[in-house]
Amino acid sequence: MNNKQLAELFKAVSAALEVKGEDKFKIKAYDEVASAIEHSSSEVKDLWDDGQLQEIPGVGASIAGHLDELFRKGKVAHFESIFRGLPPAMFELLNVPGIGPKTAFKLCQELRIKDPKTALLKLEKAAKQGKIRLEDRMLLPFAWELAEKIITYLQKKHPKDRIDPLGSLRRKTATVGDIDLAVATKNAKEVIEDFLHCPGIKEVVVSGKNTARVIHQNGRQIDLKTMEPGAYGALLQHFTGSKQHNIHLREIAQKKGLSLSEYGIKKGKKISKYATEEAFYRALGMEWIPPELREDSGEIEAAQNTKLPQLVELGAIKGDLHLHSNFPIETSHDEGSSSIETLMEKGKKLGYEYLGFSEHNPSFSKHSQKQIIDILKRKKETIDKINYSRGKKLLIHAFNGLEIDIKPDGRLAIPEEGFKFLDFAIASVHSSFKMNRQAMTKRVLKALQHPKIKIFGHPTGRKLGEREGYELDWEQVFSFCQKRNIWLEINAWPNRLDLTDVLVHEAVKNGVKMIICTDSHQVDHMDLMEYGVAVARRGWATKNDIMNTMSYNQFIKALKGGE
């Protein structure tokens, strides 16, 4: 059972307790463990192996005992008795906004929903036409782009007001629900009026003195909240979340006799206002915490001890090593559509010192070995020519890379002789995703042994909204990569964002180096780098953890160092 499944289980236990009218603090306890597991950077099963279950925040003797029973016997007698008498289908309904445990239980009874698999369908039918909106979240880059358009529009009209995104958007999680924005202004009325008339707004849902909600023509809901500048810090902090982060902060405040809300910090009846988040956090005795870290995964303790990491920034990135040009490489996967020259020009504009052209390997089944080698040789000649023609005053260097399939047996999909044309290669899994954890780990580690492989591409293989990643023994992968100096890719492609933030954090703790790449198939995709950087930041990565923050001179040494 992996962390995701465990988190689901604990959420279900919490919901079941709620339906049964158990003590609300017991419910909260299970809920908090669910959340802690969801954000845990270690596999709970591994912690169990090492006898460290109580390292998980909120896990005490009792829950540790249940987990132990779960891993030993595959089920927990206590949980089974909690679930007794409840329809399994109700837990499927909990993902629908507005439906909590009690409503889910009632619906299952009233509508006679029994089968978990068809529960949502049945509910939808019952709810006549589309009154119930199933949770579908937006990929971060698209949400960000939409928010930016509105912010830009409003900023132009109100140049002196500060405007920020809120919630998961500001924390830059991989997917975002609704878009929330905040404005610090003395002219709330005018700001809201302009908000209602932003281009692309289809419908006004509500509009009040300080807040408004609209529907964008793409169907997304956008909320705006305004606050006087003198009290803006608390609003910004409150609605940025995360929920767990805020709960933890309020517990700390409570112990100091303080009470936190979106309006400020209350002591007795007196409320203090804060213009900035910095002042707000300072009043609680800690450093300002970058939004990307606000998940209650240790950032609050770090901020109290002035031990927050210096997170990597977009401006520190010096190159992009995973680019698919339109070089005719005759691959069976997607080819890029922009020329090497076009990508080089763009790289220069972005201030990079080097790029890596890492097209997919030539199709293995449609070519003879000799044909593959010929193609690879031609590509090397092309790259050499480009580097040479730029003379000695190289503004930007082109590395000759390749993204090579890891076949199911762990072999790499080009003949050994082809490697000599490459400066480096990325190894990626593009097939047979459903192997078990042990077999998949063996497969991947075999591929990563080749001296030309420097990067493990999109390591979890997940595609948001499409499929979960394959299973890997991360402890083994981290240990291997750390020893052999293999870099894990943080792939910035919108529906990948892979490594995940949680695994980045784990990699950082294990001293494993990473590299942020866009996987561009077209020149404009190179702008997606910022989203990869966001994932790195959410995983506590500093400049030193990320290889492509190195200057060209350092980087070329690092490339050769591993051979």
Add this chain to the structure above:
DNA sequence: GCCGTTTTCGGCCCGACTGTTTTCAGTCG
């Protein structure tokens, strides 16, 4: 069920919205 330099017992985050059970329970962020 968890947790602790104010507590090993007695606490456990805050405010707002929604709908309809007009005084509150359920849900959310």
